[in-house]
Amino acid sequence: MADSDPITGLSLPRGARVGLLGGSFNPAHEGHAHITREALKRFGLDRVVWLVSPGNPLKARGPAPLEERMAAARRVMRHPRVIVSDAETRLGTRHTAQTLERLRGLHPSVRFVWLMGADNLRQLHRWENWRSIMDQVPVGVLARPGDRMSAQTSVASRVYTSARIGQAASHLLPLIASPAWCFLNVPMMDVSSSAIRATGGWTAG
Ligand SMILES: Nc1ncnc2c1ncn2[C@@H]1O[C@H](COP(=O)(O)OP(=O)(O)OP(=O)(O)O)[C@@H](O)[C@H]1O
Ligand SMILES: O=C(O)c1ccc[n+]([C@@H]2O[C@H](COP(=O)([O-])O)[C@@H](O)[C@H]2O)c1
Numbered sequence: 346m347a348d349s350d351p352i353t354g355l356s357l358p359r360g361a362r363v364g365l366l367g368g369s370f371n372p373a374h375e376g377h378a379h380i381t382r383e384a385l386k387r388f389g390l391d392r393v394v395w396l397v398s399p400g401n402p403l404k405a406r407g408p409a410p411l412e413e414r415m416a417a418a419r420r421v422m423r424h425p426r427v428i429v430s431d432a433e434t435r436l437g438t439r440h441t442a443q444t445l446e447r448l449r450g451l452h453p454s455v456r457f458v459w460l461m462g463a464d465n466l467r468q469l470h471r472w473e474n475w476r477s478i479m480d481q482v483p484v485g486v487l488a489r490p491g492d493r494m495s496a497q498t499s500v501a502s503r504v505y506t507s508a509r510i511g512q513a514a515s516h517l518l519p520l521i522a523s524p525a526w527c528f529l530n531v532p533m534m535d536v537s538s539s540a541i542r543a544t545g546g547w548t549a550g
Contacts, residue, residue: 346358346359347359348360348361348452348453348454348455350451350452352435352436352451353430353432353435353436353448353451354430354432354435355394355428355430355432355448355451355452357392357452357455358391358392359454359455360454360455360456361391361392361454361455361456362388362389362390362391362392362455362456362458362519362520363390363391363392363393363394363452363455363456363457363458364381364384364385364388364390364392364393364394364457364458364459364460364485365393365394365396365445365448365457365458365459365460365482366380366381366384366393366394366395366396366460366461367396367398367433367441367444367459367460367461368395368396368397368398369397369398369400369401369404369408369414369538370395370397370398370408370414370417370418370538371408371409371414371538371542371547372409372414372417372418372421372538372541372542372546372547373395373414373417373418373420373421373422373538374421374536374537374538374541375421375534375536376462376489376534376535376536376537377395377418377421377422378421378422378424379531379534380460380462380487380531381393381395381422381424381427381460382424383487383529383531384458384460384485384487384529385426385427387512387515387516387529387531388458388460388485388515388516388518388519388527388529389515389516389517389518389519390426390458390519391426392426392427392428393426393427393428393460394427394428394429394430394432395418395422395427395428395429395430396430396432396433396444397411397414397415397418397429397430397431397433398433398439399411399433399434399439400439401439402439402440402472402473403468403471403472409547411431411434415429415431417547432444432448436448440472440473440474441459441472441473441478442472442473442474442475442477442478442481443473443474445457445459445477445478445481445482446477446481449481449482456519456520457482458482458483458484458485458518458519459478459482459483459484459485460484460485460486460487461484461485461486461487462486462487462488462489462492463486463487463488463489463492463493463495463496463528464489464491464492464495465486466486466492466495466496466499466501466502466528467492467495467498467499468499469499469500469501470499470500470501470504475501476504479501479505479508479523479524479526480523480524481523482523483518483519483521483523483524483525483526483527484524484525484526484527485515485518485526485527485529486526486527486528486529487529487531488528488529488530488531488533489533490533490534490535493530496509496528502526502528505524505526508523508524508525508526509525509526509527509528510525510526510527511527512527512528512529512530514527515527515529
């Protein structure tokens with residue numbers, strides 16, 4: 346049976362383990378697809394939803410129009426268990442803590458996990474109401490070139506040090522009560538949207 350809501354249009358299996366990968370996706374690239382496949386496997390997820398952001402609150406320059414980023418994301422990620430979604434635009438949220446509150450309210454049976462690359466763990470403490478993110482859902486962090494140490498040194502990792510689970514138990518992450526987080530040392534892909542933009546590989550926005 347599906348757990349659907351008319352606001353975001355998301356239809357998720359009841360009781361499913363669902364990873365949320367929020368991002369500007371300006372544009373989407375193979376690094377996003379790679380960490381998504383790793384997260385599906387290593388965290389034992391049934392679905393991953395790409396939350397294509399209306400605009401990162403910490404980034405001064407706005408991204409390309411949402412429709413262009415959604416279309417590019419759908420070209421990059423074709424997978425039966427991955428959904429590319431504009432849920433934040435439909436909800437009118439752009440801060441992650443608020444997005445999580447809304448999605449959890451709309452999908453009470455679903456076990457959500459917030460997914461992010463290690464660069465975002467480094468600056469998580471600058472996000473609005475960041476502790477609420479850690480307290481609402483388990484967080485899965487995936488290694489990214491240049492950010493291996495963030496699991497040891499970031500403010501968030503130090504504040505929540507006792508909530509960290511080892512990667513040998515990563516498949517349990519969606520089932521563990523928050524706060525809980527896990528750093529996955531997956532093979533890394535040195536690719537970024539900014540590098541693609543710098544080489545003129547994304548003309549939108
Ligand atoms: N190559 C990668 N390895 C690991 N995580 C990644 C990688 N690329 C993006 N991510 C993660 O995916 C999420 C969305 O990333 P985003 O859309 O900002 O892409 P980006 O390449 O980081 O963009 P930009 O270079 O413009 O900052 C973030 O949590 C980010 O950490
Ligand atoms: O909630 C916040 O304050 C906040 C601050 C910075 C980033 N985020 C979210 O983090 C995700 C990754 O953003 P980005 O731009 O690095 O792809 C995306 O979903 C953003 O909305 C959220």
